[in-house]
Amino acid sequence: MSFKVAVIGDVDTTTGFALAGAQYVHVHIDKNGTLSKLGELLADKEIGLVLITHRIAEELGAEFRMTIRKKGLLPIVLRIPDKTGYTPKVDELYNLIKRTVGAEIVVRAEGG
Amino acid sequence: MAEAVSAVTPTRMELLKLRQRVSLAQKGHDLLREKMDALVIEFFEVLKKIGDAKSAALNQLSLAYRALSVCSAVMGTIETRQASREAKRELEIEISTRHIMGIVVPTLEVEELKRNALSRGYSLHTTSSVLDDASKEFEKALGLLVKLAELEESANAIARELEGTKRRVNALEYILIPRLKATIKFIEMRLDEMERENFSRLKRIKAMLEARE
Amino acid sequence: MNVDRILKFELNKLNVHLPKRRISLKEALESTRPQVATRDGSVHRFKREELDFLAGLVPEIDRGRLQLPILIALDPKFGRGAARITGEAEVIAISQILGKKSTGGELLIYRPDVAIIRRKLPTTTQYLFMPG
Numbered sequence: 001m002s003f004k005v006a007v008i009g010d011v012d013t014t015t016g017f018a019l020a021g022a023q024y025v026h027v028h029i030d031k032n033g034t035l036s037k038l039g040e041l042l043a044d045k046e047i048g049l050v051l052i053t054h055r056i057a058e059e060l061g062a063e064f065r066m067t068i069r070k071k072g073l074l075p076i077v078l079r080i081p082d083k084t085g086y087t088p089k090v091d092e093l094y095n096l097i098k099r100t101v102g103a104e105i106v107v108r109a110e111g112g
Numbered sequence: 113m114a115e116a117v118s119a120v121t122p123t124r125m126e127l128l129k130l131r132q133r134v135s136l137a138q139k140g141h142d143l144l145r146e147k148m149d150a151l152v153i154e155f156f157e158v159l160k161k162i163g164d165a166k167s168a169a170l171n172q173l174s175l176a177y178r179a180l181s182v183c184s185a186v187m188g189t190i191e192t193r194q195a196s197r198e199a200k201r202e203l204e205i206e207i208s209t210r211h212i213m214g215i216v217v218p219t220l221e222v223e224e225l226k227r228n229a230l231s232r233g234y235s236l237h238t239t240s241s242v243l244d245d246a247s248k249e250f251e252k253a254l255g256l257l258v259k260l261a262e263l264e265e266s267a268n269a270i271a272r273e274l275e276g277t278k279r280r281v282n283a284l285e286y287i288l289i290p291r292l293k294a295t296i297k298f299i300e301m302r303l304d305e306m307e308r309e310n311f312s313r314l315k316r317i318k319a320m321l322e323a324r325e
Numbered sequence: 326m327n328v329d330r331i332l333k334f335e336l337n338k339l340n341v342h343l344p345k346r347r348i349s350l351k352e353a354l355e356s357t358r359p360q361v362a363t364r365d366g367s368v369h370r371f372k373r374e375e376l377d378f379l380a381g382l383v384p385e386i387d388r389g390r391l392q393l394p395i396l397i398a399l400d401p402k403f404g405r406g407a408a409r410i411t412g413e414a415e416v417i418a419i420s421q422i423l424g425k426k427s428t429g430g431e432l433l434i435y436r437p438d439v440a441i442i443r444r445k446l447p448t449t450t451q452y453l454f455m456p457g
Binding site: 001004016017018020022023049051073076078081082085093099 | 159162170176192193262264268
């Protein structure tokens with residue numbers, strides 16, 4: 001089935017992905033506005049993928065994490081860096097590996 | 113080691129049932145362990161792919177941001193944003209599912225739309241090639257991000273299933289099977305005991321009968 | 326104790342991801358939506374790049390015989406980590422990937438090989454659990 005792409009970001013991020021063809025873009029201004037927009041996008045059955053910048057996701061805090069946990073299989077939500085390249089210090093993938101197979105294995109996985 | 117022994121009547125029937133149960137549990141354990149091993153392989157495969165996919169996507173994304181600032185510098189920020197509003201926003205991704213041993217995982221494919229300047233939508237006379245470059249770079253970035261999204265969802269799903277399977281393998285190996293084996297041993301011992309008691313009782317009865325004669 | 330029921334349930338669940346009916350490589354290549362219906366009512370999609378890769382490994386006559394997904398059979402009887410591939414065309418394809426000589430309709434492979442196969446053909450291969 002075909003789905004659309006949505007982006008939540010600052011002006012530059014949204015401009016860039018709009019040029020690439022993303023249907024819905026939301027420029028983040030305030031926390032509440034963006035949280036409610038996120039809820040809308042997650043409920044929209046036509047949307048398969050939502051891109052959101054790390055910076056904004058962090059700003060949305062606990063409510064963001066809760067909203068993500070409650071969502072269904074689709075849309076998929078992916079966090080991306082904005083033009084400053086900001087990525088958070090907490091690496092979720094690292095934590096996932098540690099939780100699943102243990103800490104020593106993480107070292108091996110990173111070493112390749 | 114004192115294993116918890118289930119309260120059970122020590123009969124041969126019960127012993128037979130238990131032996132069958134242990135055999136089933138052992139079979140189940142071995143199969144689930146194969147599944148667990150296979151899931152571990154899958155997990156590390158996905159992780160490796162994620163490593164490459166992530167760096168490719170992030171590199172491309174920073175290229176895209178750079179192309180966008182070049183575009184803003186050349187064309188002007190307002191014109192660039194205007195062009196993005198005029199652009200044809202019809203990108204679609206095809207999402208289906210694939211299965212990995214009982215886990216359903218999404219597959220994502222960008223519908224290949226080779227868009228050139230005309231089909232991108234913005235009016236040509238006010239734009240220049242830098243806009244096209246920025247669009248192309250972001251299109252490439254989006255393609256790579258879509259791949260990354262698929263891999264990350266897969267990793268999460270596999271991890272969850274792996275944890276569940278591991279718990280079941282351990283429950284069988286360290287709790288259920290030892291308990292069944294201990295109960296079997298208990299019944300065997302009791303049956304032996306009962307048989308000996310029976311035997312000696314019969315001997316006494318025989319002795320009594322012989323004494324009467 | 327209903328442990329037996331739980332175990333039977335788990336064991337039944339092991340193969341529920343498998344398709345009701347497999348399709349040939351030829352059929353998949355010709356389809357715009359190469360996929361199979363799975364036993365639990367869902368859909369399993371084959372990736373085009375894998376289909377093209379397989380087509381390159383197998384002569385055209387065999388493409389109609391190669392059934393997808395290729396099944397990697399796991400049976401504790403083979404030993405932990407060992408797996409079996411059956412089907413002449415399937416064995417040809419897998420042997421080529423692993424750089425082995427293919428003889429006949431059956432191939433026994435070991436854990437490192439399984440990892441390689443799954444890496445190259447994540448959607449066109451599936452695990453099959455044998456109750457043994």
